[in-house]
Amino acid sequence: MIVIKAQDLTFTYSGSKKPAIENLNLEVKEGEFIVITGPSGCGKTTFARCLNALIPSFYRGEMKGFILVLGMDISKSTTSQLSKYVGFVFQNPENQLFSLSVERDVAFGPENLGLPREEVRRRVEWAMKVTGITHLRHAAPYELSGGQQQRVAIASILAMKPKIIVLDEPTSFLDPLSAHQIIETVSNLRSEMEITIILIEHRLDLASRYADRVIIMDRGRIILEGPPSKVYGEDAEAIGVGIPKISLLFNLLKREGYDLGCTPVTLEEATQAIRRRIMDDRS
Ligand SMILES: Nc1ncnc2c1ncn2[C@@H]1O[C@H](COP(=O)(O)OP(=O)(O)OP(=O)(O)O)[C@@H](O)[C@H]1O
Ligand SMILES: [Mg+2]
Incomplete structure (x- = not known):
């Protein structure tokens, strides 16, 4: 099943002359692990914003072409509709954590979905186990290390059982060991649940080991795409990504x-x- 389908997708932010993404064509199958990489400013985050309809409903601009996420046309959907199915993890986990305990933070999403208490409890236990933070359940998120906070952020998203998880440079503030652990945690998700993973990442040494497909963007376009062993030739070197x-x-x-x-x-x-x-x- 195709869960993301972009066709000739072009988006230009209001006030900009140049499109941030241009003629993007992409199909992602259910359960795929996709890594998106490319130089700063090439449009990775802009593409991610399309996946939960922040574009075009929150970030204004001109959109051409279309993108369907789980069959829903983002130009006709709201971020709150999509948030049930598409979970986001950002660079800085602090922005996603606000409760006084890890457990409360992880429970926030499923509680907001209006799930019965027992189901919330089950999901919280499961999400903490999958991300290896059960022992931190009573800790205050602000006391934790960056790597631990990022796990809490991932657990909070998983507890909503999204169909797609989008991680936008989740390791950029982490030391190499914590970054490794986060990417391993993400790749292990596939054995725990049916989930499609979109990981925006510069640390390709780590991510390539697990990805089904790597997409290299440059100046708003997809330049190279394929299994890791097929895309890291000399063309990728010329674009300047950290292969x-x-x-x-x-x-x-x-x-x-x-x-x-x-x-x-x-x-x-x-x-x-x-x-x-x-x-x-x-x-
Ligand atoms: N809210 C915005 N308003 C106007 N222009 C924007 C906005 N956000 C991003 N842009 C522009 O769109 C282009 C693509 O930016 P984007 O943030 O998608 O790149 P990126 O690949 O995620 O970069 P990075 O690796 O630095 O995170 C850039 O030229 C950027 O300046
Ligand atoms: Mg970005």
Whole structure:
């Protein structure tokens, strides 16, 4: 099932001359894990705003083409309608947390959906377990580390059981270890529930390991798209996105005349490729 379908989607903010996104065509299947990356200002957040109808209902401007999210045309839907199905996690978790305890924060969303108390309780327990924060249930969110706060923000969204979760650079304020843990938590969601993940991320070393598809944007357009091992060639390097170091190494070797026939995204894949080549050379 297609959960997101954008066709020739173009959006120009009021007062701007240039579109922030231009002729975007994209289909996302249910359950896919998509990473969107690209240089600052290329339109990633603008695209994300279309997924919960903040564009065009909150951010004004001119929209051309269309985008359907779970079959709903965003130009005819409201953010509150979509918020039942599309959950958002932002760069700065502090903006999403406001209760005096972790547990209360996670309960806020399902309570607002008007669910029975027992169901709210079940969801809160489940969301805290999935994100590894059960032991923090009584802590005040403002006392927690950035990584822990981001987990609480994710748990708060999950407790609403969204069909799509959109994370806009959720690791940008985190140290490498916390960032790794957040991306692993996100990728593990797929084994816990039927969910489509849209992760906007610069740290491709981490995210590529788990993504089904990487979308590279530049100046409002999708420039490259495909499985991680197919998109990190020299074109991606030229755009200036932070492609995994191991992919860079293989691109460099290729330029030096040593083509191993692939662009691995993890050390494990690289090791396999080198091993294969050694075996071939020996036989
Ligand atoms: N509210 C707004 N009003 C007018 N222009 C905006 C608004 N938000 C973003 N823009 C412009 O739209 C373009 C795309 O911005 P956007 O925030 O979508 O990029 P981004 O890829 O998310 O960048 P970053 O990696 O820095 O977060 C930029 O030129 C930006 O200045
Ligand atoms: Mg952004």
